[in-house]
Amino acid sequence: xxxxxxxxxxxxxxxxxxxxxxxxxxxxxxxxxxxxxxxxxxxxxxxxxxxxxxxxxxxxxxxxxxxxxxxxx
Numbered sequence: 001x002x003x004x005x006x007x008x009x010x011x012x013x014x015x016x017x018x019x020x021x022x023x024x025x026x027x028x029x030x031x032x033x034x035x036x037x038x039x040x041x042x043x044x045x046x047x048x049x050x051x052x053x054x055x056x057x058x059x060x061x062x063x064x065x066x067x068x069x070x071x072x073x
Contacts, residue, residue, distance in 0.1 A: 006036045007044060007055035014048045 006027070013023040020041050027035035044055075 001031065001034060003036075004055060006040075010036065010041055010044045011048060011053070011055055014045055020045055 009027070010023060013026070018026075020038070024035075024038050024041055027041075
């Protein structure tokens with residue numbers, strides 16, 4: 001599974017009232033080596049508590065992807 005799908009699962013568990021320990025235990029049991037870490041789950045829970053319900057990455061400052069091309073390298 002990719003990061004986006006794990007974020008959706010974390011959001012689902014948040015909305016159903018599970019805490020971070022419960023979701024970590026469940027993800028570890030279901031997805032073994034690919035599950036999100038405890039700090040990642042806590043970060044996303046904090047965002048959801050602030051009513052930031054998007055599971056997309058936020059924009060970051062810095063160089064855009066369009067700037068780096070094979071011609072520039």
